[in-house]
Amino acid sequence: xxxxxxxxxxxxxxxxxxxxxxxxxxxxxxxxxxxxxxxxxxxxxxxxxxxxxxxxxxxxxxxxxxxxxxxxxxxxxxxxxxxxxxxxxxxxxxxxxxxxxxxxxxxxxxxxxxxxxxxxxxxxxxxxxxxxx
Numbered sequence: 001x002x003x004x005x006x007x008x009x010x011x012x013x014x015x016x017x018x019x020x021x022x023x024x025x026x027x028x029x030x031x032x033x034x035x036x037x038x039x040x041x042x043x044x045x046x047x048x049x050x051x052x053x054x055x056x057x058x059x060x061x062x063x064x065x066x067x068x069x070x071x072x073x074x075x076x077x078x079x080x081x082x083x084x085x086x087x088x089x090x091x092x093x094x095x096x097x098x099x100x101x102x103x104x105x106x107x108x109x110x111x112x113x114x115x116x117x118x119x120x121x122x123x124x125x126x127x128x129x130x131x132x133x
Contacts (some may be wrong), residue, residue, distance in 0.1 A: 001017075003087075004085045005020045005038065005082050005094070006082065006085060006091075007067060007082065008081055008083050009063060009066050010063060010065055011066070011083075013029075013114050014064070015038055018037065019035040019037065019072070020036040020066050020068065020082070022063075022080075023061070024060065024061050025060040026059055027052075027058065030051060032107045033047065033051075033064065040105055043103045054100065055100060056100065056101055058098055059098050064079050071098070074100075075123070078098050078102075079096070079098070080096055080098045081093055090109070092108060092109040093106075097119065097123065102119045103117030103120075104116075104119040104120045104123060105117050106123075
């Protein structure tokens with residue numbers, strides 16, 4: 001599927017080639033760029049080797065264009081949101097954990113939630129995810 005990933009604030013395109021570009025800050029206040037796979041459920045992250053992240057550390061994530069936080073605290077303090085637009089211009093909310101090492105992603109549209117990753121049940125409250133979309 002050819003999809004575009006979009007900032008929910010400024011609607012800038014976040015994907016380049018097969019990667020989603022996100023600005024990040026670790027708990028020590030150091031900043032870096034994270035490159036995520038565009039394939040939902042693929043949790044490979046590319047980053048600079050000097051941008052350190054520890055397992056179970058909450059990483060703050062921002063749009064690299066407008067610098068606004070991608071946090072969606074309506075759902076949970078660890079859940080971030082971007083938008084995905086498919087070939088037919090249908091838009092989905094993509095919700096994902098900001099805790100390094102948690103494999104947890106949700107695709108939300110029209111009252112349906114599709115889960116990805118072995119940790120998806122940690123935040124899964126279908127009513128909350130659907131009502132907030």
